[in-house]
Amino acid sequence: MVKTSIFRRSPLSPTHWPTEAFVWWQSLLFAVLLGAAVYVLASVFAVVLYASGLLTRHDLTTFSWPLFVVQLFGYAAALAVLVPILPRLARRSLASLGLRTPRAADLAWGLGGAILMFVVATSTGALEEWLFHVKPDEMQVHWLRDAHGGLFAGLVFLACIAAPFFEELAFRGFVFNALLRYMPVWAAVVGSAILFGSAHLGPGNAGAIVPLAASGAVLALVYYWSGSLIASMITHATFNLCTVVAVIAFHQS
Numbered sequence: 001m002v003k004t005s006i007f008r009r010s011p012l013s014p015t016h017w018p019t020e021a022f023v024w025w026q027s028l029l030f031a032v033l034l035g036a037a038v039y040v041l042a043s044v045f046a047v048v049l050y051a052s053g054l055l056t057r058h059d060l061t062t063f064s065w066p067l068f069v070v071q072l073f074g075y076a077a078a079l080a081v082l083v084p085i086l087p088r089l090a091r092r093s094l095a096s097l098g099l100r101t102p103r104a105a106d107l108a109w110g111l112g113g114a115i116l117m118f119v120v121a122t123s124t125g126a127l128e129e130w131l132f133h134v135k136p137d138e139m140q141v142h143w144l145r146d147a148h149g150g151l152f153a154g155l156v157f158l159a160c161i162a163a164p165f166f167e168e169l170a171f172r173g174f175v176f177n178a179l180l181r182y183m184p185v186w187a188a189v190v191g192s193a194i195l196f197g198s199a200h201l202g203p204g205n206a207g208a209i210v211p212l213a214a215s216g217a218v219l220a221l222v223y224y225w226s227g228s229l230i231a232s233m234i235t236h237a238t239f240n241l242c243t244v245v246a247v248i249a250f251h252q253s
Contacts, residue, residue: 011096011227014181021091027178030089034170037081042074061203063143068154075166082169090177097173098229106226110234113222117215117239124214134207142204144247156244164236171196171216172223172232185224193217215239 049055055066087093125136140159147155175195179188197213223232 010224011098012177012180012224017181018091022089022178022181024182026089027174030085030174031178033085034078034081034174037077038074041077042070045073046070063147063151063155065151065154068151068158071158072162075162078166078170082166082174086169086174089174094173097177098223098227098231099169099173100228100230102230102234103228106228106231107234109222109226109228109231111238113218113231113235114238114242116222117218117235118242120218121211121215121239125208125211128207128210136207136211139202139204139208141243141247144244159240159244160237164233164240167196168219168223168229168233168236171199172220173229176220176223180224189217189220189224192220 046055046060049066049070055070058064059066083094086097090097128134128136140155143155144152144159171192176188176192179191183191193213193216196216196219197209200212201209219232219235222235223229226232
């Protein structure tokens with residue numbers, strides 16, 4: 001049974017969608033396919049590079065050009081799955097999902113969301129550190145501190161362009177909307193936020209999961225209130241850009 005949203009003004013309210021959008025078993029299969037594209041294909045590609053001597057173990061512990069290529073490959077493989085299949089799953093075009101020509105309102109939502117995201121992520125990270133003595137630093141922040149020249153530019157491209165585009169399309173365009181079809185808005189926000197934070201789990205990244213999940217909740221709300229993926233992409237990209245600037249200026253996250 002599809003539950004309706006109480007925020008009926010939002011273009012994402014299930015009452016505005018075809019009843020056959022995001023059929024649960026199709027969404028589950030798509031999630032598996034998307035995960036395989038991101039993780040399995042990228043891992044296979046990394047193994048091929050390793051076997052050919054183009055990728056070393058040291059490259060996996062720090063940011064390097066081979067790792068940059070592997071990450072780009074993972075994004076490209078995922079987008080090759082997302083772009084053609086997501087509209088069929090949603091029974092709506094990508095433009096109707098919010099991937100449209102930017103508007104002034106999208107910029108306002110995006111920048112306002114970035115401010116809120118900064119406050120939420122900073123507060124959550126500080127609370128986590130105070131309660132559990134766990135540093136909320138992301139592994140990517142350490143990469144930024146150590147990267148120089150072209151590698152630094154490549155990492156900024158991933159953080160401020162590639163990641164916001166792919167992750168908003170995947171976690172807000174797909175995951176959040178799929179959950180919204182079967183649960184109230186608050187539950188879809190929380191569920192998609194937890195999945196967003198968990199997807200970033202990796203070596204040396206455990207302390208960042210809670211702040212990332214809180215950030216994911218802000219991104220979901222920006223997307224839901226604005227009905228625009230462009231707005232949430234602007235929020236995501238602006239927040240990451242501020243992190244880059246902070247690392248450069250203060251050498252801290």
